[in-house]
Amino acid sequence: MGVVEKQISQAATAAAVTARAPIVALLGNPNCGKTALFNRLTGARQKVANYAGVTIERKEGQFSTSAGHPFRVLDLPGAYSLSAHTPDEEITRDVVAGLRRGEAAPDVVVCVVNATNLRLNLRLVLEIKRLGLPMILALNMVDVAKKRGISIDADLLSRELGMPVVETVAVQAGGEKSLLRALDMMWPLSETRPNALAAIDAVSVEDTQREVRRILDLAVSNPPHATDGLTEKIDNVVLHPVLGPVILAVLMFLVFQAVFTWAQAPMDFIKDSVDHFGALVKDAMPDGLLRSLLVEGILGGAGSVLVFLPQILILFFFILVLEDCGYLPRAAFLLDRLMGGVGLSGRAFIPLLSSFACAIPGVMAARTIQNPRDRLVTIMIAPLMTCSARLPVYALIIAAFIPEREVYGVLSLQGLVLFALYFAGIFSAMAVAYFFKRALGANRKQPLMLELPAYHWPHMQNLGLGLWERAKIFLTRVGTVILTLMVLLWFLSSFPGAPEGATHPPIYYSLAGILGRGLEYIFAPIGFNWQICIALVPGLAAREVAVGALGTVYALSQTGEELAQSLQPIIAASWALPTALSLLAWYVFAPQCMSTLSVVRRETGSTRYALLMAGYMFALAYLASFLTFRISSALIGG
Numbered sequence: 263m264g265v266v267e268k269q270i271s272q273a274a275t276a277a278a279v280t281a282r283a284p285i286v287a288l289l290g291n292p293n294c295g296k297t298a299l300f301n302r303l304t305g306a307r308q309k310v311a312n313y314a315g316v317t318i319e320r321k322e323g324q325f326s327t328s329a330g331h332p333f334r335v336l337d338l339p340g341a342y343s344l345s346a347h348t349p350d351e352e353i354t355r356d357v358v359a360g361l362r363r364g365e366a367a368p369d370v371v372v373c374v375v376n377a378t379n380l381r382l383n384l385r386l387v388l389e390i391k392r393l394g395l396p397m398i399l400a401l402n403m404v405d406v407a408k409k410r411g412i413s414i415d416a417d418l419l420s421r422e423l424g425m426p427v428v429e430t431v432a433v434q435a436g437g438e439k440s441l442l443r444a445l446d447m448m449w450p451l452s453e454t455r456p457n458a459l460a461a462i463d464a465v466s467v468e469d470t471q472r473e474v475r476r477i478l479d480l481a482v483s484n485p486p487h488a489t490d491g492l493t494e495k496i497d498n499v500v501l502h503p504v505l506g507p508v509i510l511a512v513l514m515f516l517v518f519q520a521v522f523t524w525a526q527a528p529m530d531f532i533k534d535s536v537d538h539f540g541a542l543v544k545d546a547m548p549d550g551l552l553r554s555l556l557v558e559g560i561l562g563g564a565g566s567v568l569v570f571l572p573q574i575l576i577l578f579f580f581i582l583v584l585e586d587c588g589y590l591p592r593a594a595f596l597l598d599r600l601m602g603g604v605g606l607s608g609r610a611f612i613p614l615l616s617s618f619a620c621a622i623p624g625v626m627a628a629r630t631i632q633n634p635r636d637r638l639v640t641i642m643i644a645p646l647m648t649c650s651a652r653l654p655v656y657a658l659i660i661a662a663f664i665p666e667r668e669v670y671g672v673l674s675l676q677g678l679v680l681f682a683l684y685f686a687g688i689f690s691a692m693a694v695a696y697f698f699k700r701a702l703g704a705n706r707k708q709p710l711m712l713e714l715p716a717y718h719w720p721h722m723q724n725l726g727l728g729l730w731e732r733a734k735i736f737l738t739r740v741g742t743v744i745l746t747l748m749v750l751l752w753f754l755s756s757f758p759g760a761p762e763g764a765t766h767p768p769i770y771y772s773l774a775g776i777l778g779r780g781l782e783y784i785f786a787p788i789g790f791n792w793q794i795c796i797a798l799v800p801g802l803a804a805r806e807v808a809v810g811a812l813g814t815v816y817a818l819s820q821t822g823e824e825l826a827q828s829l830q831p832i833i834a835a836s837w838a839l840p841t842a843l844s845l846l847a848w849y850v851f852a853p854q855c856m857s858t859l860s861v862v863r864r865e866t867g868s869t870r871y872a873l874l875m876a877g878y879m880f881a882l883a884y885l886a887s888f889l890t891f892r893i894s895s896a897l898i899g900g
């Protein structure tokens with residue numbers, strides 16, 4: 263057998279072993295550390311954060327125990343019980359009950375519990391136990407429990423529950439060892455599995471409650487003050503009816519200030535590097551098509567998007583810190599009343615906040631909302647939240663048109679305008695939600711039931727990995743979608759060349775130029791010139807592409823001397839202020855993202871809602887831009 267054949271056969275054997283490897287399902291209440299444990303076992307980097315409802319999909323991975331036994335492992339959305347109320351809980355129920363098509367029930371259930379809150383967590387354990395699957399109880403977060411002086415007799419608990427009980431610390435290296443040992447002890451696992459489904463509904467809440475109390479009395483001793491005193495103290499301030507909202511507003515405000523002020527130096531650095539590199543390429547290459555593709559197409563296009571990496575990372579730094587320290591559910595509580603006014607539940611807060619990163623995870627996170635009508639409205643307004651792909655567009659226009667001035671000596675004017683744009687998104691989302699409430703009929707307001715986790719310092723590793731993932735996503739987009747579109751756009755903008763005696767730059771006569779000039783008929787009433795119209799088209803694939811497209815279009819529109827200039831001064835010189843404002847308004851509303859629409863279709867199970875979303879957003883965008891353009895033109899006489 264040759265080396266290659268041998269490798270192929272080894273790979274095939276490995277694949278066969280994994281295919282036959284028993285399946286471990288990680289199950290437990292929300293926020294008890296299932297995903298952290300999953301990452302520790304498999305080396306994966308699934309999202310871990312300090313609030314309930316982070317995981318909303320079934321994720322699969324693999325690992326081997328120290329004795330070399332292979333396992334497949336499933337990370338699942340958290341659930342308080344197996345009688346599912348929300349779409350994400352349904353996923354969990356279906357997986358453990360073996361209801362998913364083509365997938366048997368897991369071979370072992372590892373029930374992950376928060377050791378500091380067994381009273382709540384054990385209910386689910388007892389419920390799962392009735393399924394009759396082999397089980398292990400993982401007492402997670404024992405580090406915190408020990409610090410608070412909670413002592414749990416694992417042996418006694420194991421005897422009472424009739425399953426192995428192990429202690430884990432999912433956020434520490436080696437914190438999963440005891441679980442691996444317990445899995446080895448179970449090896450080999452029996453092939454026969456009970457019919458798990460039968461037991462799901464036959465549960466009496468009172469009996470379960472009683473049993474939990476009995477077991478806790480036996481196995482757990484809490485010191486008199488086992489609650490987290492610090493969390494209570496912080497909450498007294500943060501959830502204060504007056505101070506709370508003020509703190510929230512100040513916090514949000516500071517984030518946008520930081521996005522502009524902190525990012526300046528690294529942005530200048532990237533911009534200078536791109537410019538410098540462009541100049542080098544220009545000097546080194548003879549004038550011609552290839553040089554134009556490299557300098558105007560790739561560097562002018564993709565390079566002008568790359569500059570925004572620091573701002574995106576700063577925004578995410580704040581979002582990640584807030585997610586990991588446990589503040590988010592508090593913000594949801596503070597805003598519950600306000601959101602109730604427009605017919606949304608406080609539960610919509612986290613999906614909407616996620617939409618600041620990108621509407622796609624936001625729309626998916628709406629799975630944690632129980633009421634179908636609330637869920638639909640949340641999905642419909644999620645894309646109005648300012649996703650990070652809009653940031654480059656906003657930042658470019660703001661930097662070009664809003665002077666870099668300080669207000670009251672400390673606040674940056676540019677940061678203020680950015681804050682206003684984010685606020686415009688939030689405000690219109692609330693207005694649209696209110697409209698839906700009127701159209702669909704109001705719901706009876708349900709009380710918000712959300713767990714408030716204990717605060718903790720953000721884990722540096724989570725933070726680092728989160729930022730790294732973001733940077734990777736952004737750079738991959740720049741390197742793939744944006745780069746490809748830029749090359750395509752450069753091509754469309756370069757051919758056919760200018761006719762004899764042309765008075766405009768060649769792009770004017772190109773295919774893209776013809777398209778742009780055609781679209782100008784539709785967009786001229788809102789102040790867009792043909793160059794902007796060209797950029798809107800590839801911008802449909804992903805919003806930030808519009809910035810790259812403007813980069814390419816204007817690089818090709820320049821003649822001779824001006825060629826080396828970067829995008830920002832060019833648009834500052836060639837657009838009137840009302841046009842810039844109108845484009846900002848357009849970007850607050852326009853549904854410029856195909857992937858969001860397709861996710862909406864998937865999550866709502868209906869093309870109608872995706873079309874409705876696209877329709878209402880286009881209409882709003884056109885209207886907002888029209889008003890902005892007309893009013894500002896009248897005021898400034900532009």
Ligand SMILES: Nc1nc2c(ncn2[C@@H]2O[C@H](COP(=O)(O)OP(=O)(O)OP(=O)(O)O)[C@@H](O)[C@H]2O)c(=O)[nH]1
Pocket residue numbers: 290291292293294295296297298299309310311312313314315316317318338339340341402403404405406430431432433434586721
């Ligand atoms: N101190 C400590 N923190 C932990 C431990 N395990 C998890 N955490 C933290 O607990 C929080 C929740 O962790 P996740 O892994 O996201 O919890 P989950 O069970 O997957 O949550 P959902 O996906 O929302 O159901 C995060 O802030 C983790 O860093 C642990 O053993 N000790």
Ligand SMILES: [Mg+2]
Pocket residue numbers: 296297298309316317338339340
């Ligand atoms: Mg999770």
